[in-house]
Amino acid sequence: MSAVSARVAQEQQPPFAPLQQARQRALHPELGNAHVRFIGLGKTYPGQQTPALAGIDLNIQRGEIFGIIGRSGAGKSSLIRTINRLEQPSSGRVLIDQVDIGEYDEDRLVRLRRRIGMIFQHFNLMSAKTVWQNVELPLKVAGVPRELRQRKVTELLELVGLQEKHQIYPAQLSGGQKQRVGIARALVHDPEILLCDEATSALDPETTESILGLLRDINRRLGLTIVLITHEMAVIRDICQRVVVLERGRIVEQGAVWQVFGDPQHEVSKTLLAPLQPALPAALQARLQPQPPSPEAALVLNVRVSGKDKQAPELSSLFALLGGQISLLQGGIEPIQGRALGQLVVSVANSPHSHEQVIERARQWAAQVEVLGYVV
Amino acid sequence: MWFDRLLAGVLDTLLMVGVSSLIALLAGIPLAVILVTSGKGGIFEAPTLNRVLGAFVNLFRSIPFLILMVALIPFTRLIVGTTYGVWAAVVPLTIAATPFFARIAEVSLREVDHGLIEAAQAMGCRRWHIVWHVLLPEALPGIVGGFTITLVTMINSSAMAGAIGAGGLGDIAYRYGYQRFDSQIMLTVIVMLVVLVALIQLGGDRLAKGLNKR
Numbered sequence: 001m002s003a004v005s006a007r008v009a010q011e012q013q014p015p016f017a018p019l020q021q022a023r024q025r026a027l028h029p030e031l032g033n034a035h036v037r038f039i040g041l042g043k044t045y046p047g048q049q050t051p052a053l054a055g056i057d058l059n060i061q062r063g064e065i066f067g068i069i070g071r072s073g074a075g076k077s078s079l080i081r082t083i084n085r086l087e088q089p090s091s092g093r094v095l096i097d098q099v100d101i102g103e104y105d106e107d108r109l110v111r112l113r114r115r116i117g118m119i120f121q122h123f124n125l126m127s128a129k130t131v132w133q134n135v136e137l138p139l140k141v142a143g144v145p146r147e148l149r150q151r152k153v154t155e156l157l158e159l160v161g162l163q164e165k166h167q168i169y170p171a172q173l174s175g176g177q178k179q180r181v182g183i184a185r186a187l188v189h190d191p192e193i194l195l196c197d198e199a200t201s202a203l204d205p206e207t208t209e210s211i212l213g214l215l216r217d218i219n220r221r222l223g224l225t226i227v228l229i230t231h232e233m234a235v236i237r238d239i240c241q242r243v244v245v246l247e248r249g250r251i252v253e254q255g256a257v258w259q260v261f262g263d264p265q266h267e268v269s270k271t272l273l274a275p276l277q278p279a280l281p282a283a284l285q286a287r288l289q290p291q292p293p294s295p296e297a298a299l300v301l302n303v304r305v306s307g308k309d310k311q312a313p314e315l316s317s318l319f320a321l322l323g324g325q326i327s328l329l330q331g332g333i334e335p336i337q338g339r340a341l342g343q344l345v346v347s348v349a350n351s352p353h354s355h356e357q358v359i360e361r362a363r364q365w366a367a368q369v370e371v372l373g374y375v376v
Numbered sequence: 377m378w379f380d381r382l383l384a385g386v387l388d389t390l391l392m393v394g395v396s397s398l399i400a401l402l403a404g405i406p407l408a409v410i411l412v413t414s415g416k417g418g419i420f421e422a423p424t425l426n427r428v429l430g431a432f433v434n435l436f437r438s439i440p441f442l443i444l445m446v447a448l449i450p451f452t453r454l455i456v457g458t459t460y461g462v463w464a465a466v467v468p469l470t471i472a473a474t475p476f477f478a479r480i481a482e483v484s485l486r487e488v489d490h491g492l493i494e495a496a497q498a499m500g501c502r503r504w505h506i507v508w509h510v511l512l513p514e515a516l517p518g519i520v521g522g523f524t525i526t527l528v529t530m531i532n533s534s535a536m537a538g539a540i541g542a543g544g545l546g547d548i549a550y551r552y553g554y555q556r557f558d559s560q561i562m563l564t565v566i567v568m569l570v571v572l573v574a575l576i577q578l579g580g581d582r583l584a585k586g587l588n589k590r
Contacts, residue, residue: 084498086494086497086498106502110500110501110502111500113497113498113499113500114500116498117498117499118495118498118499120491120494120495122489122491124489124491124492124494124495125495126492126509126510126514127514127589127590128513128514128587128589137496137501137509138499138500138501140509141499141500141501141502141505141509142500169589170589171589171590185499189499189500195498
């Protein structure tokens with residue numbers, strides 16, 4: 001891929017300026033390796049009172065998979081579209097490689113957009129063009145010679161596993177295959193950034209998984225920065241490294257995915273995470289009482305494992321702290337970014353300690369302990 | 377002799393409709409593209425141009441063909457030097473057909489999913505690329521269907537033009553069928569027109585279906 005990529009890069013883009021970037025980095029160490037940077041970004045649509053985006057300050061690092069999550073209407077789409085200026089911000093700036101893209105004219109914008117691939121929820125493939133022609137289109141409009149186009153399209157269709165289908169029209173493909181064509185089309189200029197706009201929201205869970213796998217693979221092999229928006233927490237969990245939570249156009253929470261998942265601070269994050277948490281079994285729910293009916297009643301606790309230390313939770317120390325008979329009612333641990341996250345719903349009976357002491361002791365072991373109630 | 381006269385009539389009708397529809401096609405598509413892309417939020421946004429052009433199209437669309445034809449007589453004389461015969465009919469036919477077809481083509485172009493335009497912009501298409509590689513190919517089946525409707529409407533109009541001296545099947549039906557009460561001629565012309573329209577419709581439908589990959 002590299003030989004072809006280098007040629008495309010040479011022909012289509014202004015000379016790469018690593019020196020200038022290195023100087024920028026030396027001048028502004030606080031930016032680190034920021035690939036995309038938003039400074040005080042705001043967007044208000046004409047005729048609307050409330051802004052779609054307000055005061056967004058954010059750095060997206062080179063080579064990371066960055067997630068933007070929020071409920072519908074939170075401003076995710078507007079935010080991701082300011083990166084390739086499909087959306088014009090009303091205030092603030094967007095910097096890509098420390099360069100402000102706000103004042104770009106059509107020529108520079110076209111060149112910028114060839115460095116940024118984008119895939120869409122509804123794929124947005126040209127229905128009148130074959131798979132091959134769809135993938136070829138970005139090269140064609142860039143004036144890439146036929147031979148090079150041929151090689152590049154073949155290579156990309158192979159990458160997404162659709163080389164057999166190149167003469168077919170999109171209408172005859174399944175959703176997952178359409179998104180693969182979309183990915184091939186987005187990567188055909190060897191972009192440094194890939195924007196994913198709800199890329200898996202129209203797909204079934206199995207297909208979602210395979211598309212996410214493909215994105216992860218591309219991120220690893222090509223080292224490109226992926227920015228994705230979604231309303232599904234599971235997508236963030238599966239491939240992102242960092243995440244921001246948007247609500248009404250503002251960032252309400254941000255951090256490493258394991259942090260936000262392990263210990264969500266904002267109500268919106270908690271709401272969005274709720275579908276991923278197993279519900280308490282109905283039988284247990286029915287038996288729970290808010291007040292202890294007797295001192296002997298068993299205490300039911302939800303002990304959350306937030307992944308603060310990288311080891312798997314060590315249970316014997318928890319048991320030693322609580323004392324008595326401990327039964328696991330529900331729970332599980334899953335690894336996110338190499339950290340163990342999850343929750344354990346346990347009942348504690350016949351402990352030598354009082355209920356209050358048991359709760360206190362549980363808190364020594366885990367940061368978050370919720371008292372669900374009491375059962376006899 | 378009757379056969380010759382009918383054949384000449386068919387050829388005249390085809391010539392009138394053919395020439396004016398060709399011009400309407402060549403002028404109507406750019407007109408439709410301008411109408412769509414200059415509108416609010418369009419890729420070549422130009423509200424004033426859009427309004428003026430839209431008003432102009434509406435003006436010509438609202439005048440009945442019979443009146444338009446008579447009103448255009450001085451203009452026709454200026455262009456082709458005569459107000460009689462096939463070529464004189466081409467002028468009002470073209471002027472009536474172009475806005476008609478442009479409006480139909482406009483609808484097809486407008487139906488192109490905005491997401492496709494967004495995708496094209498995101499992949500680094502210039503605005504002309506979007507017109508050429510996205511809008512026109514995606515709207516093509518609809519444009520072909522619209523052109524079929526335009527052709528049939530123009531055969532209709534050409535018969536009207538025939539009545540005031542343009543020649544063609546309408547002229548034959550009017551002079552021999554209506555003025556001389558020759559119902560046999562009238563019937564023959566009707567059958568020929570029906571066959572002509574059916575052929576055009578069939579051909580247009582087939583082409584549009586073949587082009588539609590959705």
